[in-house]
Amino acid sequence: MFWRWTAWKLGISAFVLFHVTATLAWVVPDSPVKAALFPAFRPYMIPLALWQSxxxxxxxxxxxxxxxxxxxxxxxxxxxxxxxxxxxxxxxxxxxxxxxxxxxxxxxxxxxxxxxxxxxxxxxxxxxxxxxxxxxxxxxxxxxxxxxxxxxxxxxxxxxxxxxxxxxxxxxxxxxxxxxx
Known part of the structure; x- marks a missing residue:
């Protein structure tokens, strides 16, 4: 039972970390880091309309x-x-x-x-x-x-x-x- 709760918390934490990283990579000014990360997060951000303008x-x-x-x-x-x-x-x-x-x-x-x-x-x-x-x-x-x-x-x-x-x-x-x- 304890391992399930720990796995759940780790899964939620991983998703939140991924989401925050994707959002930051999307909104930071143009840079080499953004150029490298942008393509990786595009399939997540665009279909869900999470991008910002x-x-x-x-x-x-x-x-x-x-x-x-x-x-x-x-x-x-x-x-x-x-x-x-x-x-x-x-x-x-x-x-x-x-x-x-x-x-x-x-x-x-x-x-x-x-x-x-x-x-x-x-x-x-x-x-x-x-x-x-x-x-x-x-x-x-x-x-x-x-x-x-x-x-x-x-x-x-x-x-x-x-x-x-x-x-x-x-x-x-x-x-x-x-x-x-």
Missing amino acids: WGMFAPDPVQTTYTLEAEVVDSRGMGRIHEFASVADLPWWEKVPRFRHPKMAANLAIAEYEPQRVIAARHVVRTLGLPPEAFPVYVRLYYQVVKPPPPGSSAADPMEPRTIEDLAAFQFDSWDEVHRR
């Missing part, structure tokens, strides 16, 4: 609202628009398990998250349920950007046009390429 603390923080969307065109030229879920529009009980989704969408613009952009594009095609004969398909990920309201006003003008910022484009030649495990 310091843009919100910068002297000039992000001041626009943007939504992630995708345009899909199949082999017959049929176009579809996929709107990623907006957590803000969900009731609280659906927001709680998805609170990391906006963070994922925001960070897709960072160059090092190219693998996540491919994952997002594949997700769109799977969600649309395109049959094998619809391939090849072309997927364009983009942001719809809304400027903040002017100082002193309470809300943005809903009629103001949104700007489109392209994020990435992919072509998937076969159904298997999208549904691979």
Whole structure:
């Protein structure tokens, strides 16, 4: 019985040490140590959305609202628009398990998250349920950007046009390429 408790404490301590080391390796300024440790912790940090982006603390923080969307065109030229879920529009009980989704969408613009952009594009095609004969398909990920309201006003003008910022484009030649495990 004592050995089980000791093993449990050692396991928890090892996990906490690993997590703290991964977090520190992620947030320290660029250095040779970070360059060596960063690849080892990436498979842990990115899928769990544990990374940080310091843009919100910068002297000039992000001041626009943007939504992630995708345009899909199949082999017959049929176009579809996929709107990623907006957590803000969900009731609280659906927001709680998805609170990391906006963070994922925001960070897709960072160059090092190219693998996540491919994952997002594949997700769109799977969600649309395109049959094998619809391939090849072309997927364009983009942001719809809304400027903040002017100082002193309470809300943005809903009629103001949104700007489109392209994020990435992919072509998937076969159904298997999208549904691979």
